[in-house]
Amino acid sequence: MKKLKYALFTGCTAKQSTPEQMMSTMAVADKLGIELVELTEASCCGASHLQDYDEFLSLVLNARNIAYAEQKGLTMVTICNTCQLNTAMTKHKLDNDEALKAKVNEKLAEVGLEYKGTSAITHFLYAIIDDFGLDKIKEMVVTPLSQFNIAPFYGCHNIRPSELQNETHNSKENPYNPTSLDDLIIACGGKNVDYEEKNKCCGFHVELQAPHTAAVLTGNAIAGAMDGDADMMVTPCPLCHLKLDTQTAHASEAIGRDVELPVLHMQQMVGLALGCSPAELGLNHHLAKVDFV
Amino acid sequence: MSTEHKITTQQVNFKVFRFNADEDYLPYYEDYNMEVTSEEVVLDILNRIKWDHDGSFSYRRSCRHGICGACAIKVNGRSTLACKESMNDMVDLFGSELVIEPLSKKRAIKDMIIDKADFWEKHAAVTPYLVADIDENPESENLVSPEDADKLDEADLCIQCGACHYACPVVEINEDFFGPAAFAAAYRFGADVRDSADSRLADVNEEKQGVWDCVKCFECAEACPKDINPIAKITKLHQMAFQEGIAKNNVAVRHAVGFKKSIAKNGVLDEGGLVLYSEGPSIVKHIPVALRMFSKGKIVPPWGITKSDNLDEIKKLVKSSSTAKF
Ligand code: SF4
Ligand code: SF4
Ligand code: SF4
Ligand code: FES
Numbered sequence: 080m081k082k083l084k085y086a087l088f089t090g091c092t093a094k095q096s097t098p099e100q101m102m103s104t105m106a107v108a109d110k111l112g113i114e115l116v117e118l119t120e121a122s123c124c125g126a127s128h129l130q131d132y133d134e135f136l137s138l139v140l141n142a143r144n145i146a147y148a149e150q151k152g153l154t155m156v157t158i159c160n161t162c163q164l165n166t167a168m169t170k171h172k173l174d175n176d177e178a179l180k181a182k183v184n185e186k187l188a189e190v191g192l193e194y195k196g197t198s199a200i201t202h203f204l205y206a207i208i209d210d211f212g213l214d215k216i217k218e219m220v221v222t223p224l225s226q227f228n229i230a231p232f233y234g235c236h237n238i239r240p241s242e243l244q245n246e247t248h249n250s251k252e253n254p255y256n257p258t259s260l261d262d263l264i265i266a267c268g269g270k271n272v273d274y275e276e277k278n279k280c281c282g283f284h285v286e287l288q289a290p291h292t293a294a295v296l297t298g299n300a301i302a303g304a305m306d307g308d309a310d311m312m313v314t315p316c317p318l319c320h321l322k323l324d325t326q327t328a329h330a331s332e333a334i335g336r337d338v339e340l341p342v343l344h345m346q347q348m349v350g351l352a353l354g355c356s357p358a359e360l361g362l363n364h365h366l367a368k369v370d371f372v
Numbered sequence: 373m374s375t376e377h378k379i380t381t382q383q384v385n386f387k388v389f390r391f392n393a394d395e396d397y398l399p400y401y402e403d404y405n406m407e408v409t410s411e412e413v414v415l416d417i418l419n420r421i422k423w424d425h426d427g428s429f430s431y432r433r434s435c436r437h438g439i440c441g442a443c444a445i446k447v448n449g450r451s452t453l454a455c456k457e458s459m460n461d462m463v464d465l466f467g468s469e470l471v472i473e474p475l476s477k478k479r480a481i482k483d484m485i486i487d488k489a490d491f492w493e494k495h496a497a498v499t500p501y502l503v504a505d506i507d508e509n510p511e512s513e514n515l516v517s518p519e520d521a522d523k524l525d526e527a528d529l530c531i532q533c534g535a536c537h538y539a540c541p542v543v544e545i546n547e548d549f550f551g552p553a554a555f556a557a558a559y560r561f562g563a564d565v566r567d568s569a570d571s572r573l574a575d576v577n578e579e580k581q582g583v584w585d586c587v588k589c590f591e592c593a594e595a596c597p598k599d600i601n602p603i604a605k606i607t608k609l610h611q612m613a614f615q616e617g618i619a620k621n622n623v624a625v626r627h628a629v630g631f632k633k634s635i636a637k638n639g640v641l642d643e644g645g646l647v648l649y650s651e652g653p654s655i656v657k658h659i660p661v662a663l664r665m666f667s668k669g670k671i672v673p674p675w676g677i678t679k680s681d682n683l684d685e686i687k688k689l690v691k692s693s694s695t696a697k698f
Pocket of ligand 2: 536539540541542543551552585586587588589590591592593602603606
């Protein structure tokens with residue numbers, strides 16, 4: 080197989096509050112022999128909030144990020160659900176509206192850039208499933224996670240709106256019954272936990288303005304996984320991770336029940352199965368202790 | 373390809389939610405095993421349960437053409453219009469075990485029939501009609517140009533079925549929240565050039581009930597059988613609040629505006645700085661968690677942030693491409 084190579088859009092979280100996600104992404108890419116070229120020029124995607132204030136600015140900035148991936152002639156890979164949605168939504172809008180694309184390009188021309196629409200954009204989860212292949216990952220597993228019940232938490236912005244999401248990857252996902260992360264858990268030798276909240280929202284985006292709503296959603300998600308007898312949760316989204324890992328005190332208070340589970344980034348889970356060390360995967364950066372390794 | 377249309381059949385097991393608020397203490401599920409043809413829609417199945425199995429089985433339907441909005445229910449957790457949804461598609465999506473439930477189990481009155489009072493109250497609260505001075509003796513028609521009609525972005529196609537409302541997680545937690553259908557209605561009239569209502573946009577910008585409490589989960593976009601995409605309308609209502617200059621100086625609004633400030637400064641986000649700008653003095657409530665995060669290496673101080681390369685480009689674009697003010 081030709082060596083896989085992508086332009087990596089890290090997003091802001093992996094560089095700040097979830098350093099372990101950055102570490103584990105690089106560690107896993109290394110194990111799988113995937114080359115990730117970091118888009119160090121990229122700005123924040125606006126995290127689904129900037130467009131509430133200034134949609135055009137949000138489009139221009141996201142188009143600029145994509146333009147850098149295009150310059151390198153590479154598919155853009157994201158490691159955050161919200162980055163994925165914002166970037167893919169921008170691409171969808173520009174690719175389907177010539178006039179809008181021209182308006183955005185007029186601005187980009189001021190800094191010598193152009194959005195062409197030549198790079199695909201996909202989340203790392205789907206890149207390793209579609210392009211690398213679950214079977215090959217399975218073959219490479221050295222430490223099967225066979226003693227563990229693992230609860231997948233998909234995160235909204237990777238599965239909804241499904242029409243847009245399913246444009247960005249081959250494995251078609253049913254937002255009411257997603258399977259990609261379950262399949263990855265199984266490929267790593269773990270047992271996937273089925274529970275009602277796996278495709279629900281963690282509440283991250285209203286944590287500041289509606290803390291009660293946010294805390295109830297987080298609490299329900301962890302409680303659902305615990306009731307499914309999960310030893311840990313796993314998510315492809317660093318924002319979901321932050322919510323599930325660091326906000327357990329508020330969540331417990333909001334739903335009147337103590338909830339906490341180790342929460343792994345999808346990359347950390349794969350890394351463990353492939354034999355990466357806990358230090359390489361940054362397992363010491365979690366608030367909810369990861370004490371099973 | 374053959375143009376011949378083949379009708380296929382297959383066995384499907386339906387687990388159907390049953391409840392009669394007058395008699396039952398708790399709801400229960402009844403199984404119906406049926407042969408289903410590829411021609412049928414979900415409403416045909418509801419009819420057959422009633423006609424062939426149990427005459428007391430209750431559900432709402434009227435137009436049978438996807439227009440009245442009465443027949444919305446959930447199949448395997450997915451909101452759908454029973455009269456439009458093909459059984460074939462349902463089996464493709466979920467296999468041959470299908471769970472049939474009302475839109476909201478906790479609001480069930482009898483089987484599929486729910487009490488939609490909260491939906492209608494919230495709908496009524498957004499002034500869901502045109503407010504305009506009407507000339508009672510017009511000399512000509514009141515024309516709307518195609519461009520102006522396009523601004524409604526098909527929000528006028530909403531049939532008030534409630535599918536999005538009862539798919540919204542915030543509606544379930546925050547009883548003041550107007551919900552996606554009411555917001556779509558607010559947008560539909562707010563974006564109409566003939567409208568001159570003065571309080572609607574302010575009402576949907578109030579804390580707790582308004583658009584700022586939407587968690588951006590896209591459940592409503594996924595659920596809507598008319599492709600209204602309510603969250604896209606919610607985004608537009610946010611933008612209108614800035615355009616009309618009525619966005620309040622509160623944590624939610626500063627949070628959205630804060631992204632631009634941060635990007636203009638660093639390209640990337642300054643996570644701590646954003647929380648500080650959004651919360652103001654209330655930031656103290658985040659200190660306990662922040663300290664724990666700091667001890668685990670999860671907080672980068674402002675001077676430690678790796679700024680984007682070619683930051684001058686970003687600064688230039690933020691200047692030249694900004695279209696909103698706060
Ligand atoms: S699941 Fe959480 S972080 Fe992910 S998109 Fe929903 S609110 Fe955002
Ligand atoms: S996107 Fe907002 S309005 Fe739509 S379902 Fe989610 S929380 Fe409700
Ligand atoms: S927006 Fe769509 S789902 Fe919501 S009430 Fe209207 S038609 Fe139904
Ligand atoms: S019966 Fe009227 S919409 Fe289905």
